[in-house]
Amino acid sequence: DAKTTQPTSMDCAEGRAANLPCNHSTISGNEYVYWYRQIHSQGPQYIIHGLKNNETNEMASLIITEDRKSSTLILPHATLRDTAVYYCIVRRHTGTASKLTFGTGTRLQVTL
């Protein structure tokens, strides 16, 4: 699975959009981009995933560049409860058990 690069930390004011970037320049055509987050002392939580089209759900939007070498997770109106470590993961759908490889993620701090 392709390696990802994320900033170590970011700050965002409450109510503003949080835009979390992820670089995955070695991504191959059959690899998906997934985002999970981990709130302090809890297990990771799935947010969203996509292949090449932009995706939106009730939690966030995922914007993938046309060349698929990078993506951005957007939390449209960040709240204090969105303070967490956000993981960008790239992986293939292999038909076998879905192993996720987590990097060190981006620590998002939402402030008043």
Add this chain to the structure above:
Amino acid sequence: DAGITQSPRHKVTETGTPVTLRCHQTENHRYMYWYRQDPGHGLRLIHYSYGVKDTDKGEVSDGYSVSRSKTEDFLLTLESATSSQTSVYFCAISERPDALYNEQFFGPGTRLTVL
């Protein structure tokens, strides 16, 4: 929240002793996973299971064994605990291996300290 529990939630043990962590699910999901989380490493997969009695190694499986005798339970055993196995351990489950949609649900974690 998905029905996943882990026990114990906290454990302190001594080097050389065997330790077993339990993951229990009520979702009847086929796939189960054990991860460990350490500062600077994110989460790393230890072992996973794709069915009763069907398991395979992850990226950091040395020193660990697993067993799955029932769909709902996945046990992680540290055969002889070492200080390097001090970590937070997370269990996860998923309904299907791969699809257009792949979500893993994680348990609350077990904090293990090996002295």
